[in-house]
Amino acid sequence: MQDILINWAPQETRVAIVENGAVQELHIERALERGLVGNIYTGRVARVLPGMQSAFVDIGQERAAFLHVADVHVAGAAHGGARGDGSGAQTPIERLVFEGQTLMVQVIKDAIGTKGARLSTQISIAGRLLVFLPQDDHIGISQKIGSHELREQLRARMTALVATTDGSPTGGFILRTNAEEASDEELADDIAYLRKTWGVVRERGFSSPPGTLLHQDLSLVERVLRDLAHDATGAIRIDSKMQFDILKAFGEEFTPGSVAKLEHYKGERPIFDLFNIDAEVAKALARRVDLKSGGYLIIDQTEALTTIDVNTGGFVGARNFDDTIFKTNLEAALAIARQLRLRNLGGIIIIDFIDMSREEHQNAVLAELRKQLSRDRTKITVSGFTQLGLVEMTRKRTRESLAHMLCQPCPVCEGKGQVKTARSVCYDILREILREARQFNPKEFRVIASAAVVEMMLDEESQHLAGLSDFIGKPISLKAEPFASPEQYDIVLM
Known part of the structure; x- marks a missing residue:
């Protein structure tokens, strides 16, 4: 049995999945850093790269997004980028898109590090039980759903449900794992919701300029009911009354089976303190x-x-x-x-x-x-x-890791995890003074460095410092400063 704890604040939502008193999963969504996966945009092709069989697409973000030929939907093709003539060959990307072209695209992978988001022109919209594929007409079944007989039964039921009055299908669907025991009425409700959502997206796409967000996936709080809660979930506790009401209304419409598990946490202790989750985050x-x-x-x-x-x-x-x-x-x-x-x-x-x-x-x-x-x-x-x-x-990597989301490289070591020893910095300084003495003729060289470096130059390296001073014929003075990095130093020509 698992519990789901939701800690909500205007700036950040944190969701912890707890089993047997131990945190198993942690999901974090920040208002200013919300992920893009699932978002649908009107994009403009900025550049086509035939050598990489890819294109850069401007979707209004800081970095151009990346579209590979395998993710370009071709009408009548078995999968993105393949010809629809049954040959199995892949059409070159330069014959599928061109610079300046406007495309409806969907983010399938968030920007990670220096890489922009990855896109697909194969649009899909996720519901509670189904995933809608408006450009296709096939019925797919989640691989995690039971036997071959059950899969074929579900396929037959879905084929009948998605057919219009004239008998022709309008869009394809994939049954999610939690649709295994769904009734025809529940499936029909999800079909209607997804088709309505797609209708709104398509209409906006006709009249919106490039870079427009046409559709955004659910917030993390709502995705708890859609994606994370299941039969083994005991309780879903949330510490915000406002978000509890929003989640309850969402659940009553889309996930009625989970509404009874919702609880508004009113305790005095922060909800994450119940299972010492903040300490687990620090350990992670x-x-x-x-x-x-x-x-x-x-x-x-x-x-x-x-x-x-x-x-x-x-x-x-x-x-x-x-x-x-x-x-x-x-x-x-x-x-x-x-x-x-x-x-x-x-x-x-x-x-x-x-x-x-x-x-x-x-x-x-x-x-x-x-x-x-x-x-x-x-x-x-x-x-x-x-x-x-x-x-x-x-x-499979679809979003930033916990460490990349919560941390940044150390400004002292620049992410190397180590810094030079004080002795190494001393020798760098001695070499730099010798280099400067060959180019300039000051009255004095003043070294400004960290306390550890200055102490070593006055003690263990004093003989080498004095020898260099005699060699260049100039005095060398030392001054300690509280630099952030022990590697940092300045040499001032007096």
């Missing part, structure tokens, strides 16, 4: 994650990939060393799956479990990892152990 930003047994994980997130290193630490509880390693790796598999959800880590992930000599231990750890990852609502692929004993996996 740390590089080290301690395991109950005494082992620990080291998680390093880089531009290219994320690495997770498993260590035994102080765990010595098993009968022999092999068992100690095996039990640590099993515990780590559970912790890694939780950390991936909590930190929202995506892209390529490399896991370095402690080396196991027995193949059955490797298989058991891999099976446990896959079992724990199966709870993730994000698409994941696990490749298994490599020849070097590493586990390679990918997790």
Whole structure:
């Protein structure tokens, strides 16, 4: 059983999914940094790049968005970018779009780092039970829905429901996982809502200039009922009466089964204090994650990939060393799956479990990892152990990780995670003075540096400083300043 806690403020909404007293997922939406995924815009093609089979599209954001040929919808094609003649060949992007062209586009991936948002001209609008595909006419079923017989039954029901009075379908649909037990009436209501929404979007698209937002996905509070709540959800607690009323009204219209689970939290303690969630957030930003047994994980997130290193630490509880390693790796598999959800880590992930000599231990750890990852609502692929004993996996990335959302690179080390030693800075200063002395002829060189650097130059490096002063024939004075970075210094020509 899981609980969903919603902490709402005008500037920020935070949603925590808690199971057995532990935070499993954390979702954050800030009013000024709201994600763009699902938004539909009128865009203008700014540049076509045949060499990359892509185009840059202006949608009114700070950075131009990115449209790849595979995401360009072609009428009659099986999928974006492919010809509709059944040949399976892909039409070059320069024959599909041109500079200055106005397109209706949808964001499928938020801007991450220096990369702009990724777009598609295949429009889809998500409802409670269905996803509407106005440019297609096929009926799709979520892969997570049961047996082949059930999928075919649902397909037949949907085919009948989406047909108009003249028997021709108008738009395609994909049944979401929670539509498995939906009634025809519920499906029909969702169909009507989605078609109405699309009608408004299309009308606005005809008369709006490039860069116009035509449709925005639901807020995080509303997406809790649409996407996060399910049968195993015990309670949905929210600490804002205004948002509670809004959510209740939304639920009564679109998710009546979840309305009974809604609770307005009136406690004196902040709602996130109930399960010590703020402390869990702080831990999720740390590089080290301690395991109950005494082992620990080291998680390093880089531009290219994320690495997770498993260590035994102080765990010595098993009968022999092999068992100690095996039990640590099993515990780590559970912790890694939780950390991936909590930190929202995506892209390529490399896991370095402690080396196991027995193949059955490797298989058991891999099976446990896959079992724990199966709870993730994000698409994941696990490749298994490599020849070097590493586990390679990918997790679909659609938005910024928790660390990138809440933190920024350190201004002192500029994200390197380390700074030069005081001695290294001393030697940089001595080289710089020698370089300056060859170009200029001041009366004196004054060094302004951090206290640690000045102290070292007066003590351990005093002989080298005096030798340089004699060599250039100029006095060198020192002054300590409280610089933010120990690497920072200035050399003033007096």
